[in-house]
Amino acid sequence: MPGMNLEISTCFPQFSHLDADSARLLENNARLMDIPSGTVLFRDGAECSSYVLVLEGSIRVQKVSENGREIVLYRVERGQSCVLTTNCLIAREDYAAQGVTETDVRALVLPATTFRALLSKSEAFRDFVFSAYATRIADLLLLIQEVAFGRIDVRLAGWLRSRTASGDAIVATHQDIATELGSAREVISRQLKEFERRGWVALHRGRVEIKSRDGLASLA
Amino acid sequence: MPGMNLEISTCFPQFSHLDADSARLLENNARLMDIPSGTVLFRDGAECSSYVLVLEGSIRVQKVSENGREIVLYRVERGQSCVLTTNCLIAREDYAAQGVTETDVRALVLPATTFRALLSKSEAFRDFVFSAYATRIADLLLLIQEVAFGRIDVRLAGWLRSRTASGDAIVATHQDIATELGSAREVISRQLKEFERRGWVALHRGRVEIKSRDGLASLA
DNA sequence: GATGGTCCGTGACTAGGTCACAGAAGGTCA
DNA sequence: TGACCTTCTGTGACCTAGTCACGGACCATC
Numbered sequence: 001m002p003g004m005n006l007e008i009s010t011c012f013p014q015f016s017h018l019d020a021d022s023a024r025l026l027e028n029n030a031r032l033m034d035i036p037s038g039t040v041l042f043r044d045g046a047e048c049s050s051y052v053l054v055l056e057g058s059i060r061v062q063k064v065s066e067n068g069r070e071i072v073l074y075r076v077e078r079g080q081s082c083v084l085t086t087n088c089l090i091a092r093e094d095y096a097a098q099g100v101t102e103t104d105v106r107a108l109v110l111p112a113t114t115f116r117a118l119l120s121k122s123e124a125f126r127d128f129v130f131s132a133y134a135t136r137i138a139d140l141l142l143l144i145q146e147v148a149f150g151r152i153d154v155r156l157a158g159w160l161r162s163r164t165a166s167g168d169a170i171v172a173t174h175q176d177i178a179t180e181l182g183s184a185r186e187v188i189s190r191q192l193k194e195f196e197r198r199g200w201v202a203l204h205r206g207r208v209e210i211k212s213r214d215g216l217a218s219l220a
Numbered sequence: 221m222p223g224m225n226l227e228i229s230t231c232f233p234q235f236s237h238l239d240a241d242s243a244r245l246l247e248n249n250a251r252l253m254d255i256p257s258g259t260v261l262f263r264d265g266a267e268c269s270s271y272v273l274v275l276e277g278s279i280r281v282q283k284v285s286e287n288g289r290e291i292v293l294y295r296v297e298r299g300q301s302c303v304l305t306t307n308c309l310i311a312r313e314d315y316a317a318q319g320v321t322e323t324d325v326r327a328l329v330l331p332a333t334t335f336r337a338l339l340s341k342s343e344a345f346r347d348f349v350f351s352a353y354a355t356r357i358a359d360l361l362l363l364i365q366e367v368a369f370g371r372i373d374v375r376l377a378g379w380l381r382s383r384t385a386s387g388d389a390i391v392a393t394h395q396d397i398a399t400e401l402g403s404a405r406e407v408i409s410r411q412l413k414e415f416e417r418r419g420w421v422a423l424h425r426g427r428v429e430i431k432s433r434d435g436l437a438s439l440a
Numbered sequence: 441g442a443t444g445g446t447c448c449g450t451g452a453c454t455a456g457g458t459c460a461c462a463g464a465a466g467g468t469c470a
Numbered sequence: 471t472g473a474c475c476t477t478c479t480g481t482g483a484c485c486t487a488g489t490c491a492c493g494g495a496c497c498a499t500c
Binding site for chain 1: 304349351364
């Protein structure tokens with residue numbers, strides 16, 4: 001598969017330490033896939049058969065409740081893999097959440113058997129998988145902390161800030177933001193309105209324009 | 221250390237597959253420790269220098285907010301290790317939560333260097349560490365789901381049920397239960413009072429007596 | 441039985457989530 | 471251009487959960 005090696009080595013510098021054997025295993029069994037934006041890659045309860053390495057684009061992993069509320073757990077982006085998938089492959093369990101491509105995604109897909117083989121053969125691959133776990137666990141703990149104890153205005157302000165520079169605008173509906181934070185649309189609408197009243201943002205249909213990052217920062 | 225091998229092999233059957241080399245590494249470097257109930261093993265932000273395998277007893281791992289609220293993330297019990305510790309050792313980061321012994325605990329303590337050596341040498345040890353990650357991630361996702369979307373009455377009823385048979389009593393203050401669920405003492409008091417009104421429990425100082433598991437089950 | 445610590449109950453209030461509905465913005469098509 | 475439809479936003483009313491303040495109950499100890 002021409003060019004694949006180059007892409008792998010730029011996105012996953014860790015894999016440059018793969019021994020020749022493992023590198024061959026990877027090349028021979030990986031499939032390069034292009035997945036359009038909005039594709040549901042896996043659902044809560046689905047079983048899992050392959051390992052995914054993202055070369056380009058972003059996958060959103062989220063939990064959906066019975067009554068339709070959602071919360072984003074984390075994103076899988078260029079150079080990352082999905083821990084939930086790792087989890088399923090290792091524990092041979094079903095997925096515990098849902099994964100959706102947020103943009104067009106180019107990814108490397110490994111069959112479960114190749115994944116397991118690499119895991120036992122290659123120290124570099126193992127290190128990669130272990131670090132992926134470590135960073136995600138830290139993310140999840142932070143999320144628990146926020147959801148359990150955090151105030152929604154603070155979380156919203158933080159989220160807005162994390163996505164922009166002053167003067168920028170965020171293209172997202174209030175519902176999108178609610179999903180992102182695991183809250184409800186009406187709550188977000190009201191908070192945004194209050195931020196607008198304070199002159200921190202300007203509201204448009206499907207778009208939030210940031211006027212004062214300092215104002216937002218004053219909440220955190 | 222006489223008897224240590226026996227204890228290891230009964231609590232950690234996985235380690236019976238350790239190769240001779242790794243087993244020796246483990247034996248020569250592990251320290252057997254007895255830790256009294258109520259000891260704080262690590263705090264949020266502390267750095268981490270050793271790996272812990274629990275032989276007997278229970279460690280509670282919890283997140284504490286600035287304003288004093290707490291939530292239990294998971295427990296480390298006989299035959300388990302603490303993922304958070306694993307995490308710190310792998311990512312070389314500080315602890316992101318607090319760990320406290322809930323009972324007297326007997327544990328095997330490995331220096332970080334031994335842990336890393338075992339991780340790279342022994343397949344059996346790696347498998348153990350990977351499965352530990354896998355089960356904890358599943359736990360944490362469930363917790364996020366509950367905290368983000370769950371009703372407190374349902375969670376309380378479920379927790380009470382999970383700890384008893386009918387006629388049993390749970391020895392815990394309302395504050396203990398609130399900590400367990402990441403809620404507030406007053407909220408738990410009110411819910412318990414309501415459960416009592418319905419005849420599902422009887423309340424005593426520091427003790428909740430379960431009268432009807434079926435009643436509690438009707439909420440879930 | 442007086443004293444002090446822990447635990448529990450409760451009213452009043454605030455924050456955030458739910459429900460219902462109205463109206464605004466923007467696209468499409470005659 | 472205007473009628474029509476869909477999606478997005480705003481808002482009042484209400485409910486659930488968490489916070490604050492405080493009083494009183496239970497229990498151990500002297």
